Amino acid sequence: MRLTILGLALLATGFAVIHQSKAEEASAPGSDSIKVTLLGTGTPQLNPRRMSYSTLIEAGDEVLLFDAGRAAMLQAKKAGANMKKLNKLFLTHLHSDHVVGIPDVWLTGFLAPSFRATPMKVWGPKGVDNLTAGLRQAYDVDVKLRIAQYGGKRAAGMEFASTTVHDGYTYESNGVRVTAFEVQHAGPETSYGYKIEYKGRSVVLSGDTIYNENVIKYAKGADLLVHQVGYAPREAIEQNKVVARIILMHTQPGQVGEILTAARPKLAVLSHIVVFSPKGPDLSAEGEEKMMDVLRQHYSGPVTLGQDLMAFEVGEQVVQLN
Amino acid sequence: MTRHLSVFVAALLLAASFPVAAQDFKVTLLGTGAPKPTFDRFGPATLIQVGGQVLLFDVGRGAAMRLYQINVPLSALDAVFLTHFHHDHLIGLPDIWMTGWLPPPFGQRSTPFEIWGPTGTAAMMKNLEAAFSINSSIRIADELLPPAGIAVVAHEFEKEGVVYEKNGVKVTAFNVDHGDLIKPAYGYRIDYDDRTVVISGDTQYDENLVAAAHGADLILHEVVLASEELIASSLHLKRVVAHHTTPEQAGIVFSRIKPKLAVFTHLTAPNSRTVAATTETDLISRTRSNYDGPLIIGEDLMSILVGDTITVVRGSR
Numbered sequence: 001m002r003l004t005i006l007g008l009a010l011l012a013t014g015f016a017v018i019h020q021s022k023a024e025e026a027s028a029p030g031s032d033s034i035k036v037t038l039l040g041t042g043t044p045q046l047n048p049r050r051m052s053y054s055t056l057i058e059a060g061d062e063v064l065l066f067d068a069g070r071a072a073m074l075q076a077k078k079a080g081a082n083m084k085k086l087n088k089l090f091l092t093h094l095h096s097d098h099v100v101g102i103p104d105v106w107l108t109g110f111l112a113p114s115f116r117a118t119p120m121k122v123w124g125p126k127g128v129d130n131l132t133a134g135l136r137q138a139y140d141v142d143v144k145l146r147i148a149q150y151g152g153k154r155a156a157g158m159e160f161a162s163t164t165v166h167d168g169y170t171y172e173s174n175g176v177r178v179t180a181f182e183v184q185h186a187g188p189e190t191s192y193g194y195k196i197e198y199k200g201r202s203v204v205l206s207g208d209t210i211y212n213e214n215v216i217k218y219a220k221g222a223d224l225l226v227h228q229v230g231y232a233p234r235e236a237i238e239q240n241k242v243v244a245r246i247i248l249m250h251t252q253p254g255q256v257g258e259i260l261t262a263a264r265p266k267l268a269v270l271s272h273i274v275v276f277s278p279k280g281p282d283l284s285a286e287g288e289e290k291m292m293d294v295l296r297q298h299y300s301g302p303v304t305l306g307q308d309l310m311a312f313e314v315g316e317q318v319v320q321l322n
Numbered sequence: 323m324t325r326h327l328s329v330f331v332a333a334l335l336l337a338a339s340f341p342v343a344a345q346d347f348k349v350t351l352l353g354t355g356a357p358k359p360t361f362d363r364f365g366p367a368t369l370i371q372v373g374g375q376v377l378l379f380d381v382g383r384g385a386a387m388r389l390y391q392i393n394v395p396l397s398a399l400d401a402v403f404l405t406h407f408h409h410d411h412l413i414g415l416p417d418i419w420m421t422g423w424l425p426p427p428f429g430q431r432s433t434p435f436e437i438w439g440p441t442g443t444a445a446m447m448k449n450l451e452a453a454f455s456i457n458s459s460i461r462i463a464d465e466l467l468p469p470a471g472i473a474v475v476a477h478e479f480e481k482e483g484v485v486y487e488k489n490g491v492k493v494t495a496f497n498v499d500h501g502d503l504i505k506p507a508y509g510y511r512i513d514y515d516d517r518t519v520v521i522s523g524d525t526q527y528d529e530n531l532v533a534a535a536h537g538a539d540l541i542l543h544e545v546v547l548a549s550e551e552l553i554a555s556s557l558h559l560k561r562v563v564a565h566h567t568t569p570e571q572a573g574i575v576f577s578r579i580k581p582k583l584a585v586f587t588h589l590t591a592p593n594s595r596t597v598a599a600t601t602e603t604d605l606i607s608r609t610r611s612n613y614d615g616p617l618i619i620g621e622d623l624m625s626i627l628v629g630d631t632i633t634v635v636r637g638s639r
Contacts, residue, residue: 073359
C-alpha cells in the first residue's frame with residue numbers, strides 16, 4: 001500500500017517523494033535516531049499528573065528502561081513501547097520511587113503481551129543483587145504458579161539477571177552503548193547517571209543528584225540531557241526542615257542552569273520534578289513555572305519542562321514529538 | 323437491561339454526595355481489573371471504611387494512586403488483607419507500604435504496616451523488607467524517618483475462619499476455588515452491625531462461597547468475560563477461563579445468595595488477534611440468564627454505601 005502511494009507520488013514529482021521518505025525515516029523506529037519517552041516525571045509524591053520517575057529509550061533494536069517508578073508498566077504500554085522487548089532495566093539508585101514499579105514490569109512481563117522467556121536484566125548500584133533476589137523470593141508463590149500454569153519452557157522468564165555497575169561501566173549491544181557515571185544524591189547511597197549513545201547521537205540522564213561535575217563531563221555536547229530538579233522558594237527552605245533536607249538532596253534550578261550552561265546540550269528536559277511551597281509539596285503548574293523562571297535566569301539555551309509521556313526524537317535534530 | 327439495572331444507573335447519575343451514618347459501610351473499588359495493564363481498570367484493590375476503621379483488600383497496580391485520588395492517606399490504612407498470591411493482587415504493595423512512610427501528608431506512618439493473609443504472607447513481607455532494605459536504611463539515616471513506620475507485622479492464617487475482629491468489625495476468610503494449583507485462595511466476609519459485605523476473591527463457581535456469603539447485603543464478585551469462540555481459539559485462554567467464574571455461573575451464585583446488590587469486579591476480559599473481548603452489555607445479558615436481582619458492573623473509584631439502602635456513586639478518574 002505504502003509502495004503504491006510512493007510509486008504514484010514518484011510519477012507526479014520526484015522531489016515530493018524524497019521529501020516524504022526523509023520525513024518517514026526520521027520518525028521510524030530502527031532509524032539512526034534515539035527515541036526518548038518520559039514515562040514518569042515525578043517523585044514519590046502521589047500526583048496523578050506525574051508518575052514517579054521512569055524513562056524509556058529506544059534505539060535501533062534496543063529497548064531500555066531507566067528506573068521503574070510508579071505505573072511504569074502502564075506508562076510504557078501507553079507510550080506504545082515494544083512490550084516484547086521491555087526486559088532491560090537500568091537503575092540510577094535504589095530509592096523507593098525508582099523501584100516500586102519493578103514487580104509489575106517483571107511479573108506482568110511474563111504474561112501477555114510480553115511473554116518474556118529470558119531473565120529480566122537489571123543493572124544498578126551495589127545492592128541491586130539484593131533487591132532482585134528479595135523480589136524473586138517475595139513473589140515466589142506467584143512465580144511457581146505461573147510457571148506451572150503456563151509451561152516450564154518459559155520458566156527462565158521469571159528470573160532476574162542483575163549486574164552491579166560502577167563509574168564508567170559500559171553496556172554495549174546492537175550498536176547502542178550505555179555508560180554509567182557516578183553522581184551524588186542522598187548521604188551514603190551510591191547513585192548513577194547514564195549516557196546512552198547510538199550512531200553518533202547521545203542522550204544523558206542525570207539520575208537523582210545534587211550539583212555534580214560528572215554530569216557536566218558526560219553531558220558536554222550531548223544531544224539531549226534529561227536532568228532532575230528540586231525547587232523550593234527561600235522561605236520554604238528556611239521555615240520547613242523536611243523541605244530543606246529534601247531540597248539539599250537534589251539539584252536546584254539555578255544549579256541546573258549552571259550545568260546546562262557548561263554542558264550546552266542541544267536540548268535539555270527536566271524530569272523528576274520536586275517543587276515545594278512553604279506549606280509542603282507544590283503540585284501546581286504555577287509552582288513549576290516559578291521554578292522554570294529561576295532556571296532561565298541561569299540559562300538561556302533550549303530547556304523544556306518535562307511532562308509524563310512526552311517523547312523526543314534524537315536524530316540530526318532533537319525534535320519533541322508530542 | 324432490566325428494571326433493576328436502570329434503577330441503579332439512575333442512582334449512579336443522580337447521587338452526587340451522600341452522608342455516611344456510623345453503622346454504614348463505605349466500599350470503594352480502587353481497582354477492578356486483572357493483570358492486563360489498562361488505564362481504566364487498575365489492579366484488584368477494594369477499600370472498606372466501616373466502624374471507624376479503614377481496611378484494604380488486595381493491593382493491585384495503582385492502589386496508592388487511587389487512595390490519593392479519594393483523599394485517603396496511605397497511612398490511614400488500619401489493616402491490609404490478601405486473598406491469594408497471584409501477582410496482580412500484590413504488585414501495589416511496595417508503593418503502599420514504602421510511600422505511606424514518607425513525610426508528606428499522604429504518608430507519615432509511624433507505626434508498623436499491618437497485613438493479614440494466608441500462610442506465606444510473612445515470608446513474602448520479610449523478602450520485600452530484604453529487597454528494599456537499602457531504601458529503608460537510607461531514609462532512616464538521611465531523612466530521619468521513624469524505623470517503626472517501615473516495620474511490618476504480618477498476621478498469617480492457615481485455614482478459613484475469623485481472622486480479624488476489632489470494635490465490632492469482623493473479617494472472616496473463607497476458602498474459594500481458584501484452581502487445584504492455586505492454593506491458598508480465600509474470599510472475605512466483612513460483618514458489622516447486621517450488615518455484611520462479601521468479596522469473592524479469585525474463584526471458579528464454588529459452593530463454599532455461596533454458603534459463606536449467605537445474607538450478604540453486598541457481594542463484590544470476580545468474573546471472566548470470554549465468548550465460546552474465543553475460548554475455543556486458545557488452550558491458554560481455556561486455562562485462564564477455567565480459573566474464574568463465568569457470567570452465567572455468577573448469575574447462579576447471585577440468585578442463591580440474593581444480595582441487595584451484586585457488583586462485578588476483577589474483570590478478566592481477554593481478546594485475541596481475531597476475536598474481540600466480550601462487551602459489558604454481553605456480560606449483563608449472560609448473567610441475566612440466571613439472575614434478575616440488582617446488578618452492576620464495577621468501575622474504578624465507584625463507591626457503594628451499604629446502609630438501610632444501598633447507594634452507588636460513580637467516581638471521577
